[in-house]
Amino acid sequence: MVQSSKKIQGVPEPTIRRMPSYLAFAEGLLRKGQQFVSSTQIANYMNIDPTQVTKDLSYTTIVGKTRVGYEVKALVDVLSEFLGFTIMDNAFLVGAGSLGSALLHDSGLSHFGLNIVAAFDVNSSTIGKKFNDIEVFHIDQFRDLSQEMNVVMGIITVPAENAQTVADLMVAWGIKAIWNFTPARIKVPEDIIVQNTTLYSNLAIIFNKLHNDRKEVL
């Protein structure tokens, strides 16, 4: 049975970060026709302690059954709803260059509830192009289109030095959340949600571990 998800406020960030992996695992089990999954099985997949899994899932309304665990279909539904994946949010992307166009091509984002409705750029050779059916407009059209479309999120993939100008524009035209892929740290009013994402920090962590391991061997 699917119950509605609990409120997401107050859920620790590490828990939220693990949720998409729980969902991906449960979706895989569902495809294989598995009916129930135990917290130990999830924990083995995640490489974490089963008590952590139980704790994380206690933030949703899923209830495990003694001995059999969680019903897989219910787990998929509850996690999808909990993560907001069943609600589509509209977004604009600014900077349709190498990273921006790759994101426009990623159909996985819509699976995760993100609907990029338009992209913007200043480069005349990019304006008018379509990536994955998403059209690139001149940045000057941002204002008009944001009034027309119900857009809550802005994705910034411009060079770092232009990130603040783009963020200011997004805030001015009513964007509530900004997903910033640039290395620039943008300043926005307190009520605007900002998430900075960079592959390079992860790479730095990998290199740090790799090089430390090498030092230990030497």
Ligand SMILES: NC(=O)c1ccc[n+]([C@@H]2O[C@H](COP(=O)([O-])OP(=O)(O)OC[C@H]3O[C@@H](n4cnc5c(N)ncnc54)[C@H](O)[C@@H]3O)[C@@H](O)[C@H]2O)c1
């Ligand atoms: N988060 C990550 O993991 C990651 C990975 C790669 C790149 N990046 C960052 O993403 C950003 C884009 O990188 P890229 O390799 O795609 O660069 P790119 O030069 O290929 O693309 C940038 C695009 O932004 C456009 N642009 C510049 N100023 C603009 C403005 N004011 N308004 C609208 N469009 C504007 C350019 O015309 C260009 O098309 C950079 O800040 C880069 O550091 C982040």
